[in-house]
Amino acid sequence: MIYQHFLAIAVVLAFAGCGQEAPKQVAKKDAPKPPQIVTVKIGSASPLTGPQAHIGIDIRNGVQLAIEDANAANVEIGGKKVKFELVAEDDEANPTKATTVAQKLVDAKVAAVVGHFNSGASIPASKIYSDAGIPQISPSSTNPKYTQQGFKTAFRVVAHDDQQGPTLARFSTGNLKAKTIAVIDDSTAYGQGIADAFEATAKASGAKIVAREHTTDKDTDFNAILTKIKGRKPDLIMFGGIDPQAGPMVKQMAGLGVKAKYIGGDGIQTPNFIKLAGDSAEGAMASMPGLPKEQMPGGKAFMDKYKAKFNAEVELYAPMGYDAVMVFIDAMKRAGSTEPAKFLPEVGKTRMQGVIGPIAFDDKGDLVNGPITIYVVKGSKWEPLETVSPGGAPAGEAKK
Numbered sequence: 001m002i003y004q005h006f007l008a009i010a011v012v013l014a015f016a017g018c019g020q021e022a023p024k025q026v027a028k029k030d031a032p033k034p035p036q037i038v039t040v041k042i043g044s045a046s047p048l049t050g051p052q053a054h055i056g057i058d059i060r061n062g063v064q065l066a067i068e069d070a071n072a073a074n075v076e077i078g079g080k081k082v083k084f085e086l087v088a089e090d091d092e093a094n095p096t097k098a099t100t101v102a103q104k105l106v107d108a109k110v111a112a113v114v115g116h117f118n119s120g121a122s123i124p125a126s127k128i129y130s131d132a133g134i135p136q137i138s139p140s141s142t143n144p145k146y147t148q149q150g151f152k153t154a155f156r157v158v159a160h161d162d163q164q165g166p167t168l169a170r171f172s173t174g175n176l177k178a179k180t181i182a183v184i185d186d187s188t189a190y191g192q193g194i195a196d197a198f199e200a201t202a203k204a205s206g207a208k209i210v211a212r213e214h215t216t217d218k219d220t221d222f223n224a225i226l227t228k229i230k231g232r233k234p235d236l237i238m239f240g241g242i243d244p245q246a247g248p249m250v251k252q253m254a255g256l257g258v259k260a261k262y263i264g265g266d267g268i269q270t271p272n273f274i275k276l277a278g279d280s281a282e283g284a285m286a287s288m289p290g291l292p293k294e295q296m297p298g299g300k301a302f303m304d305k306y307k308a309k310f311n312a313e314v315e316l317y318a319p320m321g322y323d324a325v326m327v328f329i330d331a332m333k334r335a336g337s338t339e340p341a342k343f344l345p346e347v348g349k350t351r352m353q354g355v356i357g358p359i360a361f362d363d364k365g366d367l368v369n370g371p372i373t374i375y376v377v378k379g380s381k382w383e384p385l386e387t388v389s390p391g392g393a394p395a396g397e398a399k400k
Contacts, residue, residue, distance in 0.1 A: 165197025247276020
């Protein structure tokens, strides 16, 4: 032991004599910790069953694509890596079910909601989201009341019916030279709202409303209504409603020999309308908030991606559903937080370029300067006729 002690001293002295210090123990460095992963749930609410399911699934698919793209980009918010998760619920296009779905999404602690499709669903559900402080962006609800309730959580990425209805009416009385018009609605918040806005502008433009009829969003037999209208000999029939009613209606018009032109809102501007109406769809017209999909800044890339993922064409509102998710994520990044209370104020300050084009909101939560396109069925396909701004000024004639 004494020998070992002296040996240790000799080693130390030897290093000292050479002007070197004895080797020190190097502290072992800890490996850098990977960033914490936070799961953020994004809700999607739309009809996934029933006659309007094709439109609701289209919206959900758009939301899913956005979430997958965000996850592939390894988004970090507030220094934490975020994994987004889709929570999709079926509101069956039913106002009562919509409130149940809204509460279910709130209870699931979603950070934000994309939905609903129908105005009649978005309006009652919006109070539940507002009470919970959860931001909601509808990709498709166009009834003005949705954003007129004073809820700071309610936004939309489409033009509303006080813009769309008058645009349809001006096109009908101006471009189509319609003097006598029959108006039908499906008694829903959407259908009646757009029909009312259309009627008021058509009257102000000098047209005569020769009939105003109401049906429901469940009916498929319109022979009684159409027979009554046929006797009034209108130049044009305007329908406020969705394609499951519009398709059979146009077919029955042909069967009864009703010669009037036919026009509707965005609810009928779908491939499904053409499928339901068959050859009778030819010449039917409809408005759609937004640019033609092919002319959207990100339209072609989005449609290609959608087709590759779902082996289907975009039905209607998938691009808006996609952009709604990206608006939420953009707001989260700017706020540095995924907590609704912290990023909600940033949603209203959005200034971004989406698939659909520029996205910004006014103080009510409505899309600023949302364009509206008029389409016609030609050769069993919807072809754009013209695109206008909400004020009625041409926004550049759509490519034919």
